[in-house]
Amino acid sequence: MWRSGLARHTVDFKSLLFLLAFAACTSSEPPPADSATPTAAPVVDIVLSELAAPPAELSTVGSSVPFACDEPIYVAQTGWTVDAPVLADPHADTLGAVPAPSQVHVGWSGDPSTSMTMIWRTDSDTYATHLQIGVDDAYGTTLAGSSFLLGTDLLDGRVHEVRVCGLQPGTTWHYRVGAEGAWSPDYTFTTAPPPGSTEPFVFGVAGDSRGSPTTWQSILAGMASHGVEFRLFTGDAVVMGSRVSEWDDWYDAGAGYIESVPTIAANGNHEGLAQPYFALAALPGNEEWFSFDYGNVHFASWNDTVANTNDWATQATWLTEDLAATTQPWKIVFHHKPAYSGCRPNGEDANVRTYFVPVAEAGGVQLDLAGHNHNYERSVPLAGGLEVAQTDGITYVVTAGGGAPLYDNNQGLSYTAVSVETQHYVIGVVEGNRLTMTAYDLGGNVLDTYTLSP
Ligand SMILES: [Fe+2]
Numbered sequence: 001m002w003r004s005g006l007a008r009h010t011v012d013f014k015s016l017l018f019l020l021a022f023a024a025c026t027s028s029e030p031p032p033a034d035s036a037t038p039t040a041a042p043v044v045d046i047v048l049s050e051l052a053a054p055p056a057e058l059s060t061v062g063s064s065v066p067f068a069c070d071e072p073i074y075v076a077q078t079g080w081t082v083d084a085p086v087l088a089d090p091h092a093d094t095l096g097a098v099p100a101p102s103q104v105h106v107g108w109s110g111d112p113s114t115s116m117t118m119i120w121r122t123d124s125d126t127y128a129t130h131l132q133i134g135v136d137d138a139y140g141t142t143l144a145g146s147s148f149l150l151g152t153d154l155l156d157g158r159v160h161e162v163r164v165c166g167l168q169p170g171t172t173w174h175y176r177v178g179a180e181g182a183w184s185p186d187y188t189f190t191t192a193p194p195p196g197s198t199e200p201f202v203f204g205v206a207g208d209s210r211g212s213p214t215t216w217q218s219i220l221a222g223m224a225s226h227g228v229e230f231r232l233f234t235g236d237a238v239v240m241g242s243r244v245s246e247w248d249d250w251y252d253a254g255a256g257y258i259e260s261v262p263t264i265a266a267n268g269n270h271e272g273l274a275q276p277y278f279a280l281a282a283l284p285g286n287e288e289w290f291s292f293d294y295g296n297v298h299f300a301s302w303n304d305t306v307a308n309t310n311d312w313a314t315q316a317t318w319l320t321e322d323l324a325a326t327t328q329p330w331k332i333v334f335h336h337k338p339a340y341s342g343c344r345p346n347g348e349d350a351n352v353r354t355y356f357v358p359v360a361e362a363g364g365v366q367l368d369l370a371g372h373n374h375n376y377e378r379s380v381p382l383a384g385g386l387e388v389a390q391t392d393g394i395t396y397v398v399t400a401g402g403g404a405p406l407y408d409n410n411q412g413l414s415y416t417a418v419s420v421e422t423q424h425y426v427i428g429v430v431e432g433n434r435l436t437m438t439a440y441d442l443g444g445n446v447l448d449t450y451t452l453s454p
Contacts (some may be wrong), residue, residue, distance in 0.1 A: 065141070065143065066141050066166065067133060067141055067143060067164040067165060067166050067167060068143060068164075068165065068166075069110070069115065069163040069164065069165040070165070071109075071163070072087060072088075072146070073087075073088045073145065073146040073161050073163065074086065074087055074088065075087075075088050075148045075278075075279060086148075087146075088146030088147060088148045088161065089127065089146055089147050089148055090146060091127065091128065091129045091130075091144035091145060091146060091147070092127040092128070093127070093128050093179070094125065094126065094127040094128060095125075095126050095128055095179060095181065095182060096122060096123040096124065096125025096126035096158075097123055097125065098122060098123040098126070099122050099123070099126040099128065099178065099179060099181070099182035100122070100178065100182050100184075101120035101121070101122060101160070101177050101178045101182070101183075101184040102120065102121050102122070103119075103120060103121050103248075103251040103252065103254075103255075103258075103280075104118065104119075104120040104177055104184050104187065104258075104259050105118075105119055105120070105251065105254065105258035105259060105262075105263075105282075106118055106119075106189050106258070106259065106260065106261070106262050106282070107119065107262045107263070107264070107281060107282025107283060108230075108262050108264060108282060108283070108284055108292060109163055109282050109283070109284060110163070110165065110284065111192075111195070111292070111293075112191065112192035112230070112262075112292055112293070112294050113167075113169035113170070113191050113192040113193060113194050113195060113293075113294075114165060114166060114167050114168075114169060114191065115163065115164060115165045115166075115167060116163070116164050116167065116173075116189055116191070116262075117161060117162070117163045117164075117282035118131055118145075118161070118162050118163075118164075118175065118177050118282075119159060119160065119161050119280060119281075119282055120159075120160050120177050120178070120184065121150070121157050121158065121159055121160070122157055122158050122160065122178075122182075123157050123158065124149055124154040124155075124156075124157050124158045125158075126147075126158055126160075126179075126182075127147055127158070128178070128179030128182070129144055129145040129146060129147045129160040129161070129162060129177075129179075130142055130143070130144055130145075130162070130177065130178060130179050130180075131143045131144075131145060131162040131164065131175060131176075131177050132175060132176050132177075132183075133164055133173055133174070133175040134173070134174055134175075135171065135172070135173060135174065136174055137174045137186045139174065139175070139176070143162055143164060144162070145160060145161050145162030145163065146160075146161055146162075147159060147160045147161070148161075148279070150244060150275075150276060150279055150280075151242075151244060151275055151276060151279075153244070156244045159279050159280065160177070161282070162177065163282075167191050168191065169191050169192060169193055169194045169197075170190070170191060170192070170193045170194070170197075170199070171190065171191050172188055172189070172190045173188060173189055173190070173191070174186055174187070174188050175187055175188070175189070187259040187260055188260055189259075189260045189261070190229070192229070192293075192294050192295065193294075193295050195293040195295075195328070196293075196295075196296055196327070196328065197295045197296060198295065198296050198432040199295060200429065200430060200431040200432070201229050201294065201295050201429075201430050202226055202227050202228050202229055202427060202428065202429050202430075203228055203229060203230050203231065203232060203294070203427075203428045203430075204219075204223035204226065204228040204230075204231045204232070204425055204426065204427055204428070205231070205232045205233075205234065205334070205369050205397075205399050205425065205426040205427075205428065206219050206223070206231070206232075206233060206234070206399055206401070206402045206424075206425040206426065207233055207234030207235055207236060207268070207336070207370075207371030207372075207399050207400045207401075207402050208234070208235070208236040208268070208371045208372065208374055208400040208401065208402045208403070208404040209236070209237050209238075209250065209402035209403040209404065210236045210237060210238050210239045210246075210268075210270050210402075210403065210404045211238075211239050211403060211404055211405075212402070212403025212404065213249040213250050213252070213253035213403070214253065214403070215402060215403030215423055215442070216237075216250060216253050216254075216402055216403055217253040217254070218442050219402055219403075219423075219425045219442070220253070220254060220256075220257040220258075221257075222425055222440060222442065222444065223257075223425055223427065224257055224261075225444075226427045228261060228427065229261065229294075230261060230262045230263070230264060230294065231261060231262070231263040231264070232263075232264055232265075232266075232299070232334045232369060233263050233264065233265035233266065233371075234265075234266055234268070234334055234335070234336055234369055234370055234371030234372070234399055234400060235265065235266045235267055235268025235269070235270075235271065235335070235336030235371045235372065236268035236269065236270040236271070236336065236371060236372065236400075236402075236404065237250050237265065237268070237270075237271065237277075238250055238270060238271070239270055240270065240272065240274075241270060241271035241272040241273070241274035241276060241277045242272060242274035242275070242276065243276075244276050247276045247277075247280055251280065262282070264283060264284075264292075264299075264301070265281060265283065266301045266302070266303070266304075266334055266335045266336050266371070267288060267303040267304075267305055267336065268305065268336045268371060268372065269305040269336065269337075269372070271305075272305075273288075273303075273305070273307050288302075288303040288311075289301065289302045289303055289315045289318055289319070291322050291326075293326070293328055295430060296328050296329055296330055296430070296432070297328055297330040297331075297332055297430055298323075298326040298328040298330065298331045298332070299332050299333075299334065300319060300322055300323065300331070300332075300333050300334075301333065301334050301335055302315045302319060302333070302335050302356060303315065303335070303336075304335050304336050304337045304349060304351060304352050304356075305336065305337075312351060312354075312355045313355070315355065315356075316355045316356065316359055319333075319356065319359045319360070319363070320359050320362070320363065322363075323359070323360070323362075323363025323364065323365065324363065329433065329454040330366060330430065330435065330454050331363060331364055331365045331366060332365065332366065332367045332368075332369065333356075333360055333365050333367075333368050333369070334368075334369040334370070335352070335356070335368075335369075335370055336370060336371050336372050337349035337351075337352050337370060337371075337372045338352070338370035338371075338372060338373055338377075338396065338398050339352045339353050339356070339357045339368065339370070339396060340379050340382065340396040340415055341370070341373045341377055341396075341398050342377065342409060342410075342411035342412070342413040342415075342416045342419060343373035343374070343375045343377060343398060343400075343407050343408065343409040343411070343419075344373075344407060344408050344409075344411060345407065345408075346372055346373045346407070347373070349372075352370075357394075360394060361383055361384070361393070361394060365394050366390075366391075366394065366395065366435075366452055366454060367394065367395050367397065367435070367437070367452060368394050368395070368396045368397065369397050369399060369426075370396070370397070370398050370399075370400075371398065371399060371400040371402075372398075372400055373398050373400050373407055373409070374400045374401060374404045374405060374406045374407040375398065375400060375401060375406060375407055375409040375419065375420065375421045375422075376397075376398065376399060376400075376401055376418070376419070376420045376421075376422065376424050376426075376439050376447055376448065377396075377397065377398040377409065377416060377418065377419045377420075378395065378396070378397050378398075378416075378417045378418040378419075378439075378448055378450065379395060379396040379397075379415045379416060379417055380395075380415055380416075380417045381393035381394065381395050382394055382395075382396065382415060385415075387415065390452060390453065391453055391454070395450075395452060396415075397426065397437070399424065399425070399426045399439070401422060401423040401424040401425075402423065402425070403423065406421050406422070406423070407421070408421075409421045418439075418447070418448045420439070420447045420448070422441050422447070423441065423442050424439050424440060424441050424442070424447055425439070425440060425442075426438065426439045426440075427439075427440065433453060433454055434451060434452075434453065435451065435452045435453075435454075436449065436450075436451050436452075437449065437450055437451075437452070
């Protein structure tokens with residue numbers, strides 16, 4: 001609703017630099033997978049006075065305010081746009097014409113047991129970026145965050161981001177975002193148990209919702225019925241990552257689910273490393289390859305649609321060190337392109353097999369979750385391409401039935417244990433040394449269930 005009535009706008013100097021950099025770099029952008037209407041460069045005025053320093057009690061980065069984080073917020077601009085992230089605009093009290101928060105959602109930039117990141121959108125002229133948080137709806141703590149423009153079309157509005165740190169694990173928190181006079185409703189989320197905890201938990205996995213936000217909405221509802229504490233997404237949320245309208249549809253479909261439960265996504269080839277993908281997501285690390293612990297499981301994700309071919313080796317080295325460093329008994333990886341898949345036309349990805357499978361095998365990974373090939377598949381446990389005992393190898397799962405057109409999956413390969421061509425999602429239940437994974441179709445029928453040991 002805020003995409004209306006805004007013909008002339010004010011932006012800060014850093015955003016102007018970004019706009020110029022974006023314009024300079026788009027000439028080298030590879031052609032998109034399909035056509036999109038280019039947006040004209042907006043008319044801008046520079047009004048530095050709008051970016052006055054926030055009130056002292058709200059200058060939260062590195063401050064002594066409870067739940068403040070040490071790290072400032074950067075806007076990732078990798079891939080097709082520009083290489084270096086830029087610092088987001090500091091908070092100011094300015095409200096625009098449409099300051100009410102929309103698409104409020106949570107994610108993890110850091111430790112899921114002690115931190116959370118909130119992201120929402122407003123019109124481009126609203127700078128006020130507040131979070132109120134506490135153990136009940138009296139809150140008790142107010143934090144300020146940062147904001148930035150989404151892409152180059154001011155009609156796409158402003159993205160707001162606040163991070164909280166130093167939370168108690170395993171605790172339910174109330175929060176609201178926005179500003180005085182434009183607060184969101186009250187929402188809640190629950191921090192993860194402490195790393196290493198054997199407390200049981202439930203998570204969901206799905207992928208490849210591109211082109212069908214209504215299917216994604218059905219999957220969110222299905223996962224919620226199982227009480228998922230977070231969702232893994234195996235990539236390709238949208239058809240073209242640079243098209244903001246598709247992200248609008250994806251996040252709008254999440255209303256009622258994404259305010260309380262994070263979706264942690266791997267980059268898919270259709271995301272294209274485009275700015276809106278990074279701008280609207282809160283992910284750990286550099287948001288392309290990262291890891292986090294939830295209970296006694298170490299989750300790691302890599303990007304198998306790289307912007308720079310050097311990133312293959314860089315990521316392999318990172319994953320080697322990352323897996324060597326964890327002490328958790330469970331190690332699960334998730335990413336986009338499968339190493340093992342009987343689904344055509346895409347089949348197995350040679351780069352994933354070359355750079356990541358040997359590292360994952362040596363690092364003791366038990367489960368590999370991928371997307372890209374639009375079906376559900378599970379392999380027998382494999383090591384070096386051969387079937388082995390479950391505890392000696394990796395079980396490979398393809399979960400890519402989130403709404404994209406289904407692919408031919410009937411190849412009869414020897415390593416395929418289960419193969420179903422239908423829309424679906426997967427629920428994981430971790431109970432200490434037992435992991436039960438169950439795939440469901442959108443009617444709630446069980447497609448596959450199996451149990452793993454670490
Ligand atoms: Fe894909």
